[in-house]
Amino acid sequence: MPVPVLAARDVKKSYGRGAARFDALKGVSIDIEEGESISIVGKSGSGKSTLMHLLALLDKPSTGAVELSGRDAGALGGRVLNRTRNQTFGFVFQQFFLTPNTSVLDNVTLPLRIAGVSGAERRRRGMEALERLELADKAKNKATDLSGGQKQRVVIARALVNEPRVIFADEPTGNLDTATGAVVEEILFDLNRRTGITLIVVTHDEDLAAKTDRSVFIRDGLIVDRSGENA
Amino acid sequence: MSGLDMIRSAVGNTFRSKTRTILTVLAIFIGAFTLALTSGVGTGINRYIDTTVSSIGSNDIMVVTRTAENTSDGPAKYEPDTRNVASQTASPGTTVRAITTGELDDIAGVSGVTSVDPALAIRPDYVEYNGGTQYQVSFAGFPGGTKLNLAAGADPAPGTSKHEVAIPVEYVDALGFTSDSDAVGKTVTFGVTDQTGGSTTIDATIVGVAQPGLVGTSSLTANDSLTKALYDAQSVGLSDASKNSYASVTVHFDPSDSDAQISTIKGDLKALGYDATTVKDQIGLFKTIIDAIVLVLxxxxxxxxxAAGFGIVNTLLMSVQERTREIGLMKAMGMGGGRVFGLFSLEAVFIGFLGSAIGVIGAILAGTALNGVLANGLLSALPGLSLIAFDPAPIAVIILVVMSIAFLAGTIPALRAARQDPIESLRYE
Structure with a gap:
């Protein structure tokens, strides 16, 4: 059996202490295999975003462990952790988080700039990513001048540019109309199928969730089955 | 993120909010402009002093006077065999105990002293050229070896039997010469009245015409043989003891002596009861005062x-606030806190650099323009003085100081940015 690219082992996460203590996750275990597409589904406040943050190594669990390729990520130091996030993960957010007044290309190459890739190489890989998303002609435009669908494609290009193993998509179609949303979904699933990038979609939209290989339902900090019973 | 990319990003970010950046830069500009201008005044005046130092005296002499009696416990007792002469350094009318011939030998005996010359107070009545109008004269009490700021000719030479004199520019016309160089080589006559009331005249050759300087704008300078001749002429009728009493003497030492050796000489003279002042000490006093004024400015x-630094804090705090999402995103994508700190610090330093560079350039332009105006107006009596001068070193120091103030101001917002939690920054509801 192959080692899962990401795994959560009885992960608990709580915020605050005493009476104000809030348990966002109450013991979640999950294995995510290399190359699969998986959706984490839940309502607002269910703990799905917390789970994504833990899997993306943006946060540390209160107890339990997150494993990256079978190794405990909690043991990684700050610098290694930053490099791992930079090289392994790509992020697609509902709100695009594009830097205004900056060119599309500069936005796309941000992860490469953070990684310290040289200017020429950055440009080459940035243009490559934009070409894959049919946005090469917009490279010099200001990011804020694009339509919603175009912006989300820029965000996907940015997530792809460092050739990550895992893409986290947090409500990737939440801000788009149905038609544009469908196009963006198609791009993400196509990437997953053709290049084998692991796709983790966090959503409350069950239609979108149904298009992934499998769905994990979260409610009140626990994994439940589709009907809402504790799994 | 590589260093070059950091700088490029920081510079780029600076111009994202142009109005805000311009206003902050303007605040720094005002400070840097003022700082550059005031230190320019210091540089200008000190440079002028340095160029006119040589007209005060050379660097191998010290002026020696008797240490004033301690009168805090009542007046000093009179000692027979001592004489008083008018003081050349204390307030007018004050007398000091004279240095006499015998004491010159004591001073000459101090190790390091190569020669001793009494400072002869000469006061001829007038100077005339070729039987023309007679003019009052005063001689600068500067010791031998003096170098003048010359308009024509040469310094009066020591160690010759010829009587040589340098006259200030203002005497050239008055005495009837057509030009500065015309005066050189001509013979003028000094009239002297001695102690018995008799009059004598002494001829001297003009060897140089001196520019007015910070000191002695209207004094003539005589070489030692002319000084001696004038002194002898005016002292006719005085007893030898009176004639050979001096308020101060000039001590020569080896110009290659170190500061430590010079202070040893001073210490030895102090032990004998004399105060010694080198030219450097006198200039040092000037400079100390100028430096103190410049320091206050x-x-x-x-x-x-x-105050401008707080402007930077404000600007960058707003910037951090506005760019919360961007910072969060960069941190999520693996940018370390240190790098985020560096990015915002660099932005602060760049704002500081902009403000100080523009301020310094503005100060240089304004200073040059002001010099032009002053040279033809207020300061026309002091040719060669540019009130505001700029040296590369202080200019560089100003820019660096402003940049470090900017860096310090930037640390507060930069720390805030560096500590930002990416999850909090990227939350949206």
């Missing part, structure tokens, strides 16, 4: 800069 400029 600089203090005001620094206050302006500190």
């Amino acid at each position: 600089n203090g005001f400029a620094v206050i302006a800069l500190v």
Whole structure:
């Protein structure tokens, strides 16, 4: 059996202490295999975003462990952790988080700039990513001048540019109309199928969730089955 | 993120909110402009002093006077065999105990002293040229070896039997010469009245015409043989003891002596009861005063800069606030806190650099223009003085100081940015 690219082992996460203590996750275990597409589904406040943050190594669990390729990520130091996030993960957010007044290309190459890739190489890989998303002609435009669908494609290009193993998509179609949303979904699933990038979609939209290989339902900090019973 | 990319990003970010950046830069500009201008005044005046130092005296002499009696416990007792002469350094009318011939040998005996010349107070009545109008004269009490700021000719030479004199520019016309160089080589006559009331005249050759300087704008300078001749002429009728009483003497030492050796000589003279002042000490006093004034002015400029520093804090805090999402995103993508700190610090330093560079350039332009105006107006009596001068070193120091103030101001917002939690920054509801 192959080692899962990401795994959560009885992960608990709580915020605050005493009476104000809030348990966002109450013991979640999950294995995510290399190359699969998986959706984490839940309502607002269910703990799905917390789970994504833990899997993306943006946060540390209160107890339990997150494993990256079978190794405990909690043991990684700050610098290694930053490099791992930079090289392994790509992020697609509902709100695009594009830097205004900056060119599309500069936005796309941000992860490469953070990684310290040289200017020429950055440009080459940035243009490559934009070409894959049919946005090469917009490279010099200001990011804020694009339509919603175009912006989300820029965000996907940015997530792809460092050739990550895992893409986290947090409500990737939440801000788009149905038609544009469908196009963006198609791009993400196509990437997953053709290049084998692991796709983790966090959503409350069950239609979108149904298009992934499998769905994990979260409610009140626990994994439940589709009907809402504790799994 | 590589260093070059950091700088490029920081510079780019600076111009994202142009109005805000311009206003902050303007605040720093004002401080840096003032600082550059005030330190320019210091540089200008000190440079002028340095160029006119040589007209005060050369660097191998010290003026020796008797240490004043301690009168805090009542007046000093009179000692027979001592004489008083008019003091050349204390307030007018004051007398000091004279240095006499025998004491010159004591001074000459101090190790390191190569020769001793009494400072002869000469006061001829007039100077005339070719039987023309007679003019009053005064001689600068400067010791031998003096180098003048010459308009024509040469310094009066020591160690010759010829009577040589240098006259200030203002005497050239008065005495009837057509030009500065015309005066050189001509013979003028000094009239002297001695102690018995008799009059004598002494001829001297003009060897140089001196520019007015910070000191002695209207004094003539005589070489030692002319000084001696004039002194002898005016002292006719005095007893030898009176004639050979001096308020101060000039001590020569080896010009290659170190500061430590010079202070040893001073210490030895002090032990004998004499105060010694080198030219450097006199100039040092000038410079200390100028430096103190400039320091106070600089203090005001620094206050302006500190105020501008708060402007930087404000600007960058707003910037951090506006760019919360962007910072969060960069951190999520693996940018370390240190790098985020560096990015915002660099932005602050760049704003500081902009403000100080523009301020310094503005100060140089304004200073040059002001010099032009002053040279033809207020300061026309002091040719060669540019009130405001700029040296590369202080200019570089100003820019660096402003940049470090900017860096310090930037640490607060930069720390805030560096500590930002990416999850909090990227939350949206």
